[in-house]
Amino acid sequence: MEKLKQVLCPLSVMALLLAVWSAATPKSESGIFPAPLQVVAGVVELVQDGTLWGHIGASLARVGVGFCMALACAIPLGLWMGRQHIVYVTLNPVMQVFRPISPIAWIPLAILWFGVGNASPVFLIFIAAVFPLILQTAAAVQTIDPRYLRAGANFGVSRGKLLRQVIIPAVLPEIIVGMRISLGVAWLVVVAAEMIALRSGLGYLIMDSRNAGNRYDLVVAAMIIIGLIGLLLDVATRRLERLKSVRWRYRTWQVAGSKVAKESLRDQRRGLVAGLQGEAGR
Amino acid sequence: MRAKLVIQDVKKSFTSGGGTLPVVGGFSLTVDQGEFVAIVGPSGCGKSTLMNIIAGFEQPDSGTILVDGAVRGGPNSKGIMISQHGSVFPWLTVRQNVVFGLNEGDEMSKCAVADHYLAVVGLKGFERSYPHELSGGMLKRLEFARALAVRPGTIYMDEPFSGLDALASMLMRGELLRILAEERHTVLLITHDVEEAIHLADRILVLAPRPTVVQASFDVPFKHPRKLSSHDAQSLKENVLRELGLN
Numbered sequence: 001m002e003k004l005k006q007v008l009c010p011l012s013v014m015a016l017l018l019a020v021w022s023a024a025t026p027k028s029e030s031g032i033f034p035a036p037l038q039v040v041a042g043v044v045e046l047v048q049d050g051t052l053w054g055h056i057g058a059s060l061a062r063v064g065v066g067f068c069m070a071l072a073c074a075i076p077l078g079l080w081m082g083r084q085h086i087v088y089v090t091l092n093p094v095m096q097v098f099r100p101i102s103p104i105a106w107i108p109l110a111i112l113w114f115g116v117g118n119a120s121p122v123f124l125i126f127i128a129a130v131f132p133l134i135l136q137t138a139a140a141v142q143t144i145d146p147r148y149l150r151a152g153a154n155f156g157v158s159r160g161k162l163l164r165q166v167i168i169p170a171v172l173p174e175i176i177v178g179m180r181i182s183l184g185v186a187w188l189v190v191v192a193a194e195m196i197a198l199r200s201g202l203g204y205l206i207m208d209s210r211n212a213g214n215r216y217d218l219v220v221a222a223m224i225i226i227g228l229i230g231l232l233l234d235v236a237t238r239r240l241e242r243l244k245s246v247r248w249r250y251r252t253w254q255v256a257g258s259k260v261a262k263e264s265l266r267d268q269r270r271g272l273v274a275g276l277q278g279e280a281g282r
Numbered sequence: 283m284r285a286k287l288v289i290q291d292v293k294k295s296f297t298s299g300g301g302t303l304p305v306v307g308g309f310s311l312t313v314d315q316g317e318f319v320a321i322v323g324p325s326g327c328g329k330s331t332l333m334n335i336i337a338g339f340e341q342p343d344s345g346t347i348l349v350d351g352a353v354r355g356g357p358n359s360k361g362i363m364i365s366q367h368g369s370v371f372p373w374l375t376v377r378q379n380v381v382f383g384l385n386e387g388d389e390m391s392k393c394a395v396a397d398h399y400l401a402v403v404g405l406k407g408f409e410r411s412y413p414h415e416l417s418g419g420m421l422k423r424l425e426f427a428r429a430l431a432v433r434p435g436t437i438y439m440d441e442p443f444s445g446l447d448a449l450a451s452m453l454m455r456g457e458l459l460r461i462l463a464e465e466r467h468t469v470l471l472i473t474h475d476v477e478e479a480i481h482l483a484d485r486i487l488v489l490a491p492r493p494t495v496v497q498a499s500f501d502v503p504f505k506h507p508r509k510l511s512s513h514d515a516q517s518l519k520e521n522v523l524r525e526l527g528l529n
Contacts, residue, residue: 150339151369155383155432156359165382169373248372248414 034217039224042217051205055222056229058200062118063190066125067183073126074133075175079167081134082141092138095131103128103189107196121193121201128189129182136178140171173241173249180237187230202226285348286436286468287313292335292345294328295493305331306342307493316466320479323489324526329472330440332494336470337363337438349436359383361436362429366444370413370424376400377409379424383432399427402461419450426461436468443478455481459506476522480515481508488525498525 018036025035034042046052081088103124110120148170152162194203202222209218241250289311295304305328313319323329334340336347338357347354349361357363362383370379380396387395400406403423413421422442429437443451455478462469473479479486483502490497500522504515 147365147367147369148371150357150363151371153339154337154357154359154363155385156357157382157385165374166371169371172373244412245373248412 032214032216034220038217039220042215042221043225046205046218046221052225055200055202055205056225058198058204059190059194059202060229062121062194062201063125063183063186066122066190067129067186069122070126070129070133070182070186071179074130075137078134078137079141079163079171081138082171083167088138088142092135095135099131099135103185104192107193110193111196116196116198118198120196121190121198124189124193125186128185132182132185133175133178136181137171137175140174140178141167144170169245173246176237176240176246179240180234183233183237184230187226187233191226202229284315285312286315286317286350287311287336287470288346288348288351289336290346290348292332292342292347293493294331294335294340294342304493306335307495309345309494309496311487311496313468313470316468318462318469318471318482318484319487320471320473320483320485321487321489322473322476322479322522322526323494324491325474327489327491328494329489332489333363333438333440333470333472337361339363359385359432360434361438362432362434363438363440364425364429364442365440366442368421368425368445370421370428372413374413375409376405376411376413376416376424379413380428380431383428395431396427399431400424402430402464403427403457417450418446419454422446422454423457426458430461430465430467433465434467436470439469439471441473442471444474451478458482463506476519476526477510479522480504480519481510486522488522498522 022036025033043052077091081091106124106127107120110123114120114123144167148166149162152166157165190201191203191206194201195207198204202225205222206219209215209222241247289309292306292309293304294306295302297303309332311319321329321332331340335342336354338354338361371382374382377393377396377400380399381389381392384392384395397406397409400409403426405420405423405427408416408420413424416424422445425442443454446454459482469482471479471482476486480502486500486502487496488498488500489495500518502518504512508515510516510519
């Protein structure tokens with residue numbers, strides 16, 4: 001019953017939106033804004049002439065390359081910043097300045113440096129993903145529970161083993177969360193970047209459909225496809241959270257909360273006993 | 283018997299906000315090879331700081347610590363610390379946790395050692411489980427297996443059972459004695475539970491409140507298995523409690 005509710009409630013909201021949309025379109029007499037069925041026809045057209053897969057593939061490839069480059073830079077740098085305080089102090093201010101600059105603001109510079117080919121959107125995706133990933137990783141390393149690092153020191157393991165078996169697994173859950181967030185941002189950015197001058201990609205599809213004869217049915221179709229692919233990317237990274245070696249972090253949050261509460265209660269009680277002992281001693 | 287651990291006049295104080303707070307004020311102790319020494323003291327008396335210094339995690343301001351006749355440097359696998367909150371790695375399986383401490387030999391022999399010690403502590407059959415699938419008592423067993431597997435010589439225990447309920451704690455005490463009967467290690471135990479100390483230790487030290495010094499020392503002459511309800515055990519308990527300021 002609960003499950004049925006969880007499916008039915010969102011479905012009914014979507015149905016309501018569709019109904020309002022189809023009812024409102026003829027009333028608005030705009031002539032350009034498409035009704036739901038026209039959008040469906042537009043998607044069918046894109047699938048049939050084969051261009052849709054090319055656009056999706058181009059966008060995903062740019063995100064894939066830019067995002068992987070960001071991961072390859074951000075994780076080693078984040079680990080280094082997290083472990084070495086002086087590196088953190090040196091680099092953190094620069095990161096904090098770069099981080100709030102919208103990747104969209106980089107578009108003119110990207111065109112200046114990389115032209116209007118594939119390199120520009122890849123660079124923009126890199127910029128969008130790399131700063132949150134670096135800072136998330138560094139923060140995760142700094143908040144590793146010291147008892148795990150102490151255990152590593154106690155057993156006298158090598159630096160390599162400490163990194164592989166303690167530090168990286170300890171921060172992996174946070175890195176996965178960081179990946180989810182930055183992949184979402186990267187997807188937002190690629191569409192914006194492709195609106196500039198490229199000849200492929202979902203962003204290009206939107207601008208091209210508008211410029212080539214106000215095909216707003218294709219504009220809305222592309223928007224919905226972008227939304228659905230973004231959702232799929234999020235679901236895919238969410239699946240990483242189910243890996244056995246990271247699940248400890250996500251599933252113990254609630255349990256850990258209640259444990260902490262219990263422990264602080266016990267500490268209070270112990271303090272009380274110590275107080276009484278002090279009284280008795282006098 | 284030769285001395286495993288010689289601690290001479292160890293002092294430590296912390297500075298905070300301009301003032302200095304002496305925490306350990308001249309602590310000396312000699313522990314023989316294979317001896318089990320329990321340290322009891324009121325809460326917040328600097329017991330844990332003292333243990334961290336002895337185990338090598340913190341440096342004393344002055345005084346010396348000799349382990350097997352050599353000056354103690356940092357922490358190493360010749361003395362394993364088991365603390366209240368535990369430090370089992372949640373991202374490794376039970377077997378991988380024990381293998382973690384083993385730095386020599388090939389994978390096969392490491393796994394064999396790990397499985398042997400998991401069997402010793404009664405975790406046979408859980409080698410592939412993850413720590414979050416175990417109970418609190420089982421986590422303690424895993425912690426002991428990981429410590430024993432490196433044949434440390436000395437085990438430092440900082441209130442190891444206080445995270446467990448009363449029944450599990452009693453059970454683990456019995457298990458610890460059984461394991462120590464098989465493989466003798468030198469043990470230093472910090473506890474606030476006088477009965478636990480009488481149950482386990484050969485000698486009990488009572489610490490004075492901050493700055494920590496040894497206030498009194500009691501030998502526990504009873505043979506294992508010990509009956510805590512016996513007259514002698516009860517009168518020892520009363521003597522220890524009197525030193526702690528309770529009667």
